[in-house]
Amino acid sequence: MATFDTNFCFQPGKMTILLDGGAGSSGKGKLASFIGQNADNWQFCCNAFMSNAAHWVVVDGRKYMYQSLNSVAHLKKRYEKMYICGGAVMELGPLLDEIKQHRLAPFKLGIHPTVAIVQDIDIGYERGTCNFEGEAYEQAQHSDCMKLGSTLHGVGAARARRILRRSDVLLARDIPELQPYICWTDREMMDRLEHGQAGFMEIAQGYQLGYLSQFYPKTTSRNCTVAAGLDDCGLPPAVVGDVIINFRTYPIRVNSNKYVHTESGAILTAEDMDQMKIDGEADKIKVLEGDSGGCYDDQHEITWEEVTESSGVKLIDPSRNISERSSLTKLERRVYTFSKKNLQDACRFNRTSGNTWVCVNFINYIDASIEGARGDYVLASDKIREWVNENVQFENETTEMLKFLGTGAETDDMIVL
Numbered sequence: 571m572a573t574f575d576t577n578f579c580f581q582p583g584k585m586t587i588l589l590d591g592g593a594g595s596s597g598k599g600k601l602a603s604f605i606g607q608n609a610d611n612w613q614f615c616c617n618a619f620m621s622n623a624a625h626w627v628v629v630d631g632r633k634y635m636y637q638s639l640n641s642v643a644h645l646k647k648r649y650e651k652m653y654i655c656g657g658a659v660m661e662l663g664p665l666l667d668e669i670k671q672h673r674l675a676p677f678k679l680g681i682h683p684t685v686a687i688v689q690d691i692d693i694g695y696e697r698g699t700c701n702f703e704g705e706a707y708e709q710a711q712h713s714d715c716m717k718l719g720s721t722l723h724g725v726g727a728a729r730a731r732r733i734l735r736r737s738d739v740l741l742a743r744d745i746p747e748l749q750p751y752i753c754w755t756d757r758e759m760m761d762r763l764e765h766g767q768a769g770f771m772e773i774a775q776g777y778q779l780g781y782l783s784q785f786y787p788k789t790t791s792r793n794c795t796v797a798a799g800l801d802d803c804g805l806p807p808a809v810v811g812d813v814i815i816n817f818r819t820y821p822i823r824v825n826s827n828k829y830v831h832t833e834s835g836a837i838l839t840a841e842d843m844d845q846m847k848i849d850g851e852a853d854k855i856k857v858l859e860g861d862s863g864g865c866y867d868d869q870h871e872i873t874w875e876e877v878t879e880s881s882g883v884k885l886i887d888p889s890r891n892i893s894e895r896s897s898l899t900k901l902e903r904r905v906y907t908f909s910k911k912n913l914q915d916a917c918r919f920n921r922t923s924g925n926t927w928v929c930v931n932f933i934n935y936i937d938a939s940i941e942g943a944r945g946d947y948v949l950a951s952d953k954i955r956e957w958v959n960e961n962v963q964f965e966n967e968t969t970e971m972l973k974f975l976g977t978g979a980e981t982d983d984m985i986v987l
């Protein structure tokens with residue numbers, strides 16, 4: 571069995587920052603779990619997530635889905651404390667569920683008092699059932715958000731409410747159940763760093779989804795960069811150590827369309843629609859056609875059938891097809907070829923004085939025979955080596971380098987170069 575050592579990712583007194591280089595859903599949670607599990611020289615972690623994104627971690631067959639906590643939350647013996655920082659926007663239900671699932675006491679978790687909490691009026695505004703004041707419409711409107719690839723979780727509206735400093739904003743400090751966890755996360759983290767501890771920051775979603783990017787408005791409601799992550803966590807640039815950027819062989823975007831209940835105006839998931847069809851209510855499903863965004867000019871959209879065929883998975887299991895659905899809506903994702911420009915942009919605009927380590931997940935989509943492999947690069951086939959040489963090219967080869975190849979869903983399904 572392969573053994574790994576990721577201690578090289580951390581330095582005393584520095585934050586190691588992990589982000590996704592594409593449009594998210596690239597196995598960043600798996601990578602965070604892998605790095606955290608195989609290192610023993612980091613002491614705390616932090617995030618400023620917004621709960622419209624989810625991260626999956628699979629450890630020994632057990633699955634964890636995180637909307638609120640770091641992807642290393644299950645590694646309680648590894649970290650002294652986890653922090654949810656001021657720039658976060660949380661849904662209270664999932665947050666409390668994740669705290670309960672991991673039995674996190676206040677000495678293990680700190681939450682900044684100004685973390686925004688999503689309210690029904692935030693969700694309703696994005697889904698077109700009420701205006702920003704929370705006044706209900708007689709008939710659901712088709713909001714602009716529905717057409718822009720938004721997951722419609724209300725986080726953009728909640729973030730706007732906090733930015734506008736409105737009296738109707740709901741913050742973590744207003745929630746009784748969260749009172750034991752409230753602390754000034756930035757101050758505690760700086761104290762730790764100044765005493766030589768090493769921190770691990772995860773940035774949600776992906777660089778390509780930053781709202782100041784070329785893909786606006788088909789983006790999220792903030793930037794997804796090292797600089798933005800520091801700002802959301804209240805930390806200065808001087809604390810940054812190495813940066814880890816995660817990609818996938820075939821990048822994705824969420825489904826362009828939304829599906830709405832014609833009577834209630836509710837946004838439907840794939841599971842909702844399956845049940846409605848069983849109940850004979852398929853005629854109550856309305857399709858709202860939209861556009862979840864484009865891509866770089868050196869890539870193009872393809873089909874999951876093409877990915878399946880190219881991977882060679884049918885030679886292993888003729889009944890198997892490769893396809894992916896979003897974690898929250900369960901709708902099929904759009905899929906694209908890899909972009910060298912995206913990789914170079916993500917490295918360039920997240921560059922620090924430290925190293926930039928790159929991971930490419932879903933390498934088994936290039937060659938299905940590698941799925942689940944664990945070890946070093948000698949395991950890679952000629953087909954994988956050819957793909958890597960063609961696509962993973964850096965502008966600054968001194969400090970930017972490919973270090974990880976993800977071969978499967980489990981945390982340790984990884985090749986380390």
